Amino acid sequence: MRRAVLATCWVLLGAVSVAALTALPNVCKTSVVTESGKKYRLAANASTVHWGYFFESLKPRLVIPSGSEVTVEMITHHAGDDPDKMIKGDPGVEDIYKWGASMNIPTRGASGQGDGVHVLTGPIYVCDAEPGDVLQIQILELVPRKNPRTGKAYGSNAAAWWGYQFRTPFKTGKAREVTTIYEVVEDADGAVYALPDYQFTYGNTTAYKGPLTASCVPKSGSIPDSNVKVPWAQNNKFAPNYDIPCVNGRQQFTGYAYPGVLTQHPTGTEDYSIRGKFVVPANLHIGNIGLAPKFKPAEAVNSIPPLPTGGNMDNRRIGKGATLYLPVQVAGGLLSMGDAHIAQGDSEFDGTGIETSITGRFKVTLHKKAKLPKTLRGLNFPLLENKNEWHIHGYAYGNYLTELNPPGQVFAKGASLDKAFEGVYRNARDWLMSAWDLSEDQAISLLTVACDFNVHQVVDGNWGLGVSIPKYVFRVGDKKRYKPAVICGSSTPV
């Protein structure tokens, strides 16, 4: 998911000393490397997550050698949409959400105010990773996180102002923001699906109609800032009619505020009529997984727009059984992840998936620049592989950090499927030529007759499409019939 308005602020972040990182290679040479093969775990709590940004100078929370298996807990930044179901009684989640007055997370967003939105676990430093290398991340398992108090898992689909539905007239009534809470259910045979539980609505959009029509545009430092105290433990909840300071005066903010803020449902809007209306097939995946991009050593990068190093791709194929390849731009790679979804269709239409806390298990392998296989040479976009397909990512701006100045313009200029289509075509064409020795004309014909272009997301500032390339096409002479991956539809996990 995205948040655009605040994200145009790019402020220096001085929380971490760059010099402190120079000791890391020594760590790799001693204790860590000798433990190769060890299984690592990175639990999520206030000290192991960063909120709303990637940052090349952030202190690693875990150091692992190539070839390691690592388990990572990911906490949804939408847990505040129903704190009773998704926060209360889970110590790790409670720890993360007790920000505000205490602010026990050093910085909450790129500017210290929350430019981006995702709770990202990490970063993980991979020994020997250097710019020009490629990091391979195999997703071995994804498991919904059950609340230890209730034994249940829930997720939130927030149809908020950044969703596509605000770009075209509503069919009924006034424009409104509606959050749907889903329960995650696992059958005895292991099938996972989501059942809609209830909805609640921010119906009064008079004071705030979203980025296109806002009468009082919130700016950095307005919502929420350190004047807004919302620690969960104090029951001081963010809610409609709560006064929000605005740079140019005061503003009564009545809409969906900010992922990560505890939400007090607008009085009386809970609507349970959605129960029993439909059931959602699960396709557990990771919305935001990426390496720190090379930008400026003292400047963090917003977590919302996707990057060459991955990040907020919101591609529902990044699930169990898939392998992700990301180009390394900084020492150690600095892998972080979060924004997990129990389910999402291609487009992430209304602004979010079913945002759910999920724990993943991964195998992380480093490919050195000098020994890259042809499929990874010159990689300048996130590449995904599953059992039966290669999958190319493309965006309105392949690298908005270098193509736009200031980069924050991406939220206005990158909201285009037409631009993203050109981007993904060029990535796919170039990859087919480089990895498979096709001429340009051969690549164009193959893309046309055998490959599928699909919409990843229309909500992350830098809109994205993908191309699925069946591996079958290169198995010339193999007489097996082509079988698309089970996860080619919105399916249960393989």
Added chain:
Amino acid sequence: MRRAVLATCWVLLGAVSVAALTALPNVCKTSVVTESGKKYRLAANASTVHWGYFFESLKPRLVIPSGSEVTVEMITHHAGDDPDKMIKGDPGVEDIYKWGASMNIPTRGASGQGDGVHVLTGPIYVCDAEPGDVLQIQILELVPRKNPRTGKAYGSNAAAWWGYQFRTPFKTGKAREVTTIYEVVEDADGAVYALPDYQFTYGNTTAYKGPLTASCVPKSGSIPDSNVKVPWAQNNKFAPNYDIPCVNGRQQFTGYAYPGVLTQHPTGTEDYSIRGKFVVPANLHIGNIGLAPKFKPAEAVNSIPPLPTGGNMDNRRIGKGATLYLPVQVAGGLLSMGDAHIAQGDSEFDGTGIETSITGRFKVTLHKKAKLPKTLRGLNFPLLENKNEWHIHGYAYGNYLTELNPPGQVFAKGASLDKAFEGVYRNARDWLMSAWDLSEDQAISLLTVACDFNVHQVVDGNWGLGVSIPKYVFRVGDKKRYKPAVICGSSTPV
């Protein structure tokens, strides 16, 4: 596929008498209806196809009652790309391609000049069909048409000037048009795939660089017109350096001319290096299948831009096992079809699929307006159903014939994925509300978390996207796991 430049001409077509059609209901009441259950066949030849248009006043070539099974031969309009392989020795195809001097097809395009491009077999008049009804077309079988002389089937993928690759710089060399000829292969176990045979190239694009940069734009009456004699039997082939009259002077046309014209390969450009490079999984489908739209009784409608009544949807899911629902706008519906593909990926990127002559078998059922099931009420777009999904079509202009004046503007204004995305969203949202009693907010969440948006085509003037809606979501309480349709990827036919 599309062709834009000529298509802006909308000329009266007086070839068929409207009055002659009034006798049809009587036909239905007598001989035809009493044959209900009979299996019909519509062979393709010069007298059973119309070329480049839909037309409400066209004389039906077949009259059938609802519930009939009908076999229809479809001939590719790209057979001229390799006449030896795709025309010679097949009497039906030869008959169709012997136009030109003899012009034994009354009109070749909407204006009599070839505004549209598709060879469409039909129209088929369905008894009792009236405006407001919905026609259901089940695709029972699709079989590639083998040339009786060679026993083989071939197809053509023409990467011509209307393809997307001309909208962005080529990576290597100058912009060029490359046609790839594919052989269709069927294994002993029934698996069907396509093998690239060779390519040929129109390399000199100096005189003609496509619609965006043409120095001398061809207009109606220029290429080809009655001054250009290209009957196959006379070996008078259209080729580079062939003089083409231009309205504002003469023009040496050196590019891909027109589907339906016999192509003499530019000397020495045949390139066989593509053999063995890859294999294409087949997904036999129909690119263009639709009913005559209600427009003007004496004016035909270009066959290229897709319509509420279907037409040139170029959706690779319109294959065996799928059922298409089209709203009836004129008496009898007037069903026509062509533009069959042995394979195509989502986007039809370079301008065409693998264009192949295919014979289809269908069951045609009429749903009367007064007794429509909820899924078909108020239908104003083509709706597709397969075993596991509903599929919604949407376009930059839902009905460009009524939204644009003149309608030919669609080729300039409709070339936008961003517009098409808005169109398909609104169709899907409205259908979910109407067919499944969802509120708007429920429909928005369901579309986001369970449904996939995919690119159908970026080459047909009126660009199109689709949304796949799993039937699973409405089987609340059914504990079966969700299985996406086998044809959700570029797959072999089910």
